[in-house]
Amino acid sequence: MSPSPASSPAYNTPNYLNAEKGVRSWLTTLDHKRIGVMYLALTLFGFFLGGVFALLIRIELLTPGPTVMDAMTYNRMFTLHGVIMIFLFMIPAIPGIFGNFFIPLMIGAQDVAFPRINLLSVYLYLLGAAIAVWGMIQGGTDTGWTFYTPYSTTTVTTVAPVLLGAFILGMGSIVTGLNFIVTVHTMRAPGVTWMRLPLFVWAMYATSVIQVLATPVLGMTLLLVAFEKVFGFGIFDPARGGDPILFQHLFWFYSHPAVYIMILPAMGVVSEVVQSAARKNMFGYKAVAFSSLGIAFVGFFVWGHHLFTSGQSTFASGVFGVLSMFVGLFTAIKVFNWTATLYQGAIQVSAPFVYFMGFLYFLIFGGLTGIALSTVSLDVHWQDTYFVVAHFHFIMVGGTIMAFLAGLHYWWPKMFGKMYSERWALAASVLVMVGFNATFIPQFLLGNMGMPRRYYSYPEQFQALNVASTAGASLLGFGFFLILFYLVASLAKGRASGPNPWFSRGYEWNTPSPPNLLNFPETPVIDRGPHEYQDGPAAEVKHAH
Amino acid sequence: MHTDAAAAPSRLAHHFPDMKTQEHAARMGMWLFLSTEILLFAVLFTAYALYRFLFPVGFEEASRLAHVAMGATNTVVLITSSLTVALAIHYARLGENRKVVGLLAVTILFGVTFMVLKGVEYHHHWVDGQLPGRMYHFAGLSGPGVSMYFALYFLMTGLHGLHVLIGMGLLSWVAFRAMRGEFGPNYSTPVELSGLYWHLIDLIWIFLFPLLYLL
Numbered sequence: 001m002s003p004s005p006a007s008s009p010a011y012n013t014p015n016y017l018n019a020e021k022g023v024r025s026w027l028t029t030l031d032h033k034r035i036g037v038m039y040l041a042l043t044l045f046g047f048f049l050g051g052v053f054a055l056l057i058r059i060e061l062l063t064p065g066p067t068v069m070d071a072m073t074y075n076r077m078f079t080l081h082g083v084i085m086i087f088l089f090m091i092p093a094i095p096g097i098f099g100n101f102f103i104p105l106m107i108g109a110q111d112v113a114f115p116r117i118n119l120l121s122v123y124l125y126l127l128g129a130a131i132a133v134w135g136m137i138q139g140g141t142d143t144g145w146t147f148y149t150p151y152s153t154t155t156v157t158t159v160a161p162v163l164l165g166a167f168i169l170g171m172g173s174i175v176t177g178l179n180f181i182v183t184v185h186t187m188r189a190p191g192v193t194w195m196r197l198p199l200f201v202w203a204m205y206a207t208s209v210i211q212v213l214a215t216p217v218l219g220m221t222l223l224l225v226a227f228e229k230v231f232g233f234g235i236f237d238p239a240r241g242g243d244p245i246l247f248q249h250l251f252w253f254y255s256h257p258a259v260y261i262m263i264l265p266a267m268g269v270v271s272e273v274v275q276s277a278a279r280k281n282m283f284g285y286k287a288v289a290f291s292s293l294g295i296a297f298v299g300f301f302v303w304g305h306h307l308f309t310s311g312q313s314t315f316a317s318g319v320f321g322v323l324s325m326f327v328g329l330f331t332a333i334k335v336f337n338w339t340a341t342l343y344q345g346a347i348q349v350s351a352p353f354v355y356f357m358g359f360l361y362f363l364i365f366g367g368l369t370g371i372a373l374s375t376v377s378l379d380v381h382w383q384d385t386y387f388v389v390a391h392f393h394f395i396m397v398g399g400t401i402m403a404f405l406a407g408l409h410y411w412w413p414k415m416f417g418k419m420y421s422e423r424w425a426l427a428a429s430v431l432v433m434v435g436f437n438a439t440f441i442p443q444f445l446l447g448n449m450g451m452p453r454r455y456y457s458y459p460e461q462f463q464a465l466n467v468a469s470t471a472g473a474s475l476l477g478f479g480f481f482l483i484l485f486y487l488v489a490s491l492a493k494g495r496a497s498g499p500n501p502w503f504s505r506g507y508e509w510n511t512p513s514p515p516n517l518l519n520f521p522e523t524p525v526i527d528r529g530p531h532e533y534q535d536g537p538a539a540e541v542k543h544a545h
Numbered sequence: 546m547h548t549d550a551a552a553a554p555s556r557l558a559h560h561f562p563d564m565k566t567q568e569h570a571a572r573m574g575m576w577l578f579l580s581t582e583i584l585l586f587a588v589l590f591t592a593y594a595l596y597r598f599l600f601p602v603g604f605e606e607a608s609r610l611a612h613v614a615m616g617a618t619n620t621v622v623l624i625t626s627s628l629t630v631a632l633a634i635h636y637a638r639l640g641e642n643r644k645v646v647g648l649l650a651v652t653i654l655f656g657v658t659f660m661v662l663k664g665v666e667y668h669h670h671w672v673d674g675q676l677p678g679r680m681y682h683f684a685g686l687s688g689p690g691v692s693m694y695f696a697l698y699f700l701m702t703g704l705h706g707l708h709v710l711i712g713m714g715l716l717s718w719v720a721f722r723a724m725r726g727e728f729g730p731n732y733s734t735p736v737e738l739s740g741l742y743w744h745l746i747d748l749i750w751i752f753l754f755p756l757l758y759l760l
Contacts, residue, residue: 104560109560110559110560111559111560112560113560113570113574114570114574115558115560117574174581178574178577178578178581179574181573181577182570182573182574182577183570185570185573186566186569186570186573187560187561187566187570212577212580212581213580213581213584214584215581216581216582216584216585216587216588217584217585217587217588219585220585220586220588220589221588224588224592224700227700228678231677231678231679231680232677232678232679232680233677233678233696233700234677234678234679234692234693234696235592235678235693235696235697235700237678240678240679240692240693241596241599241600241603241689241690241692241693242693243595243596243599246591246592246595250588250591518559523562
């Protein structure tokens, strides 16, 4: 940002990490950057918990029949895995960490519009997580993360605390989204027009719209299930005239758009990473920006593709199927623009770029199987098999987590001012990619052969592929531990990164790393678009190479 | 602008350039929040539409058990309270804080009236066993959809009642601030925003009343 470059003496004030000391200063902070760092710690702990349960599931599935746990424990494990990964990691992670940290820096603002509500969202997260996890320890839930009625209202396990926890987590998600929408509308610095908004901000804006408009529906629906379970209201109980299919409609009205809450921020992250790594402007800025809104919009009209085999009319299924394919269309627009950005770029191969390439491959693979799944006649065969599980994990782990890792490595020096070890990062990325493929490609094959998801046991002939999947999962787990290890080590021993180790021209890099407590000593005035490498004055970049 | 900066420097948070932007943000945040409230209720309206369609006779017969006189009184009470809150906003902008306090007190009293009448209705339904789902044991009427009507009746009016209580809390807080003389031509956003919330509560009731009592 032109008025004060990062090296300016105007920045000779303490950075946000050192400005105040003590646990209390963190727990009561209103600073968006510290809130982002708190989300980093919390969601990574959620990811660790969910990952442990994933590995336990994979160990159980190593052999047909009982391996290390009984069937009921297994049911609780996959429920725990789903609930924790979705509500405690996938939904809050990128918005909570990178959204909070970077949206104000990227639009030249001193903070988000409502800092106190932002802190409230952290506490809602903690409260919701505590209630949900407590509920799962006390009796556990065995419904799967989808809470389908009438099973969830009749099972002997405790369901209500988990539902209440998810409701509270949803409130946290709503206020985060609301905060971002208002921030983007009202707090852009002079010169940051809508058409100069960094693409990560565009993606977060689209995500926030979904969070605000879809989450209340899930919240109320989960409360209805809790009322039914505890007081016997009969809303979803066929014995009292209730309709369980109504639950499926209401649940997926949120939970399908929710997968775009998980993937759109990831698309935003890689849009930043690819421009910096290739040293080029986005090939089609407007196409990428508007396709985010397109996904958010069309995402509200596709929920019926979860009900192809639930007795929905054939006509409705056909319409939902075709609408679902539009998501593929908008995603393809993004993919072509990202690859076109790479063309003739001066590519820096570093960990963020490697994860971007992984993201691209997994997203295309997962996306194409998604188009196949939205074809009604094919889905009837694949419904509730491991094919769906593999598709979902290709997008969520292969897409979102690869992008999360790309962003984490790309912005780590910005957030903490330290460089991680590039050599270890590349080694870990190989582990993660190989492990990921080995985990989920066998699951595509298993699903296609008809192995149903969520089953405790399976016939002998499926064992080889299940062993492969478990082996892959352990590689993946090992890779994640390695990443955690060298990132934490870099905080203590890493070399100082300097303000801009990537020579990126993203707006957020024109502040010191780590940024100051007060983001900008004076209101920045912007005179160029984000990542203008070719058109703007880029002398410092040329020197660096 | 100059009067703004002079009158209310302490109200301007450090991250906003001026009061105008800050108030614009607050107003926008409130409207977005109201949209989430509408979606929260939308789930119940959807369920109502489905079960009304599935059980037209059961719903019609059950809705005759609703206490129309009390419901109608409550409708008048709430609509009048929207008028008093609108007047409070008007006087807040003029800086007549005493009138604001008086009008908000009247609004809150209307809210109390509403909740008392609602409580009396609930009590009658409770005594008669006209309750949701498996708790329904009213001997005078049975059949498909009847207990479902009461499930929706209690969920919809219960959630609405909860909002009335929250609204009364908000208005009390604003009235307290008016007592300290905080509002005037340069600053009336809290009155305006809690007024918006109160209007939404009123609006939802205007839909609930015909659906649950009259149809």
